[in-house]
Amino acid sequence: MKSVAGSKWGANRDLLLGYYRAAILGKINYGCSVYGSASSTQLRKLDPIQNAALRIALGAFCSSPVLSLQAESGVPPLHVTRSKLVCRRYQAIQHSSRHHPLPVLFEEAGVILSHPAWPVRSHQPLLIRALWAYRSLSLPPPLRQPLPSVPPTPPWRDLSSLVSFCLSESFDKSQDGHLAPALYRELSDTVYAGYLEVFTDGSHTTTPAASAAAIYLVDLSLCQTWRLAALHDSVTLELFALFKALAFIKAHLQPQKVVIYRLSGSIAPYCVPQGTWIPSHVGIRGNEIVDRAARLALTSAAVETLPLQEATCSRLLTVASGKAWDSELAAELPSSTLGAYRTDSSCHPWARSTARALDVALNRLRIGHxxxxxxxxxxxxxxxxxxxxxxxxxxxxxxxxxxxxxxxxxxxxxxxxxxxxxxxxxxxxxxxxxxxxxxxxxxxxxxxxxxxxxxxxxxxxx
Structure with missing residues (x-):
């Protein structure tokens, strides 16, 4: 890094930080789920490598506080990165195939997930370190969800014919609001005449945090709702509603032609017997009913148990890890010079310059050294x-x-x-x-x- 940039010349900050993340940080973190059980004294020997790289990227003095370097560059401390990677490794193990040996060893260890215990002054295995990391982030550890070693659908099978976007292709939000109901009635009377119509929807709110899903069968005038954990994302809610609709059809109805109307287009790649995306629920009675039912289910007392998906676990882990680090910065940065300009690790692109000399000068003035x-x-x-x-x-x-x-x-x-x-x-x-x-x-x-x-x-x- 010193050969491509100095304090007055060379590559910019983003290029240097990108090189550090790709060529250096990856090597430092490689195998951290194994060597992370070492003592903190041994692990701290890796910190000077990152600190030196950040000083080169920012053009900062050797006397610059490490906390300011990390906040200004947006690169978290190595112990934060290691904790996140250990959690991801544990998450990958929990979502591995049913023949993986580590989940069996975890179960035989007899560790209580909510209160992991281990002898003091001894090397902690991956399970204990991951559980303590999840507990420090106030996140539930992912449950065991073995994935099939062979996918149920062959990769060469074309599923595009099972999903229709004929409504969305003809619909424009800037047009009259009566267009969507008219297009729906035309499809219902022509293409899907004689089909059993099913509407699905998922609903999610942040204040208060709650999630729910609902299905509505028009011919049976039947509506079912489920409230789920608030941590689920909208894609999971839509897929859960689709799954419940298919399960109900298979269990209680005779084989027949079925069309499932979905209010969201975010799950188009997933297979259904015959699916059509509807761009607006205004004026379409089935969508209005299922949307209202999903919203009412947000206040239901009974919560359906559904393990978090791997993508959702990764997203929640990234967000929680970032918030935890920002909380540390908010508590410690006010005592530094940089605390007058920032309180978290968010990007400040306006405090940069394309000229290397000016960018280094701004960094040093903000850090105070x-x-x-x-x-x-x-x-x-x-x-x-x-x-x-x-x-x-x-x-x-x-x-x-x-x-x-x-x-x-x-x-x-x-x-x-x-x-x-x-x-x-x-x-x-x-x-x-x-x-x-x-x-x-x-x-x-x-x-x-x-x-x-x-x-x-x-x-x-x-």
């Missing part, structure tokens, strides 16, 4: 902390950007241009943070600050 006299004096690299032009004021970041008379004319020009944009506050959080994370002025403010840094001709010192 720069080549100005005040910081160099703390490292005992210069005899005094005073500005070389003022001699009675310490050369801090605030003095350089806000007060030093050497750059008065350039500062006045910067202030005037910010006033034209409507920015009245001339403070470090505004200049280096871009007014705010949601302000439309954050990009032009950072660009104007970069112009000031270029005109000051002090990039080599920052």
């Amino acid at each position: 720069v080549g100005l006299a005040s910081h160099l004096h703390r490292l005992r690299l210069v005899p005094d902390p005073y500005c070389q032009w003022c001699r009675d004021q310490e050369e801090t970041i605030a003095h350089f950007l806000l007060h030093c008379p050497r750059f008065h004319s350039m500062r006045t020009e910067l202030r005037d241009r910010l006033s034209v944009l409507g920015v009245r506050d001339f403070t470090l959080p505004v200049l280096l943070g871009g007014v705010g994370p949601n302000s439309p002025l954050r990009y032009p403010v950072i660009r104007l600050v970069c112009v000031f840094l270029r005109k000051s001709r002090q990039l080599h010192r920052i």
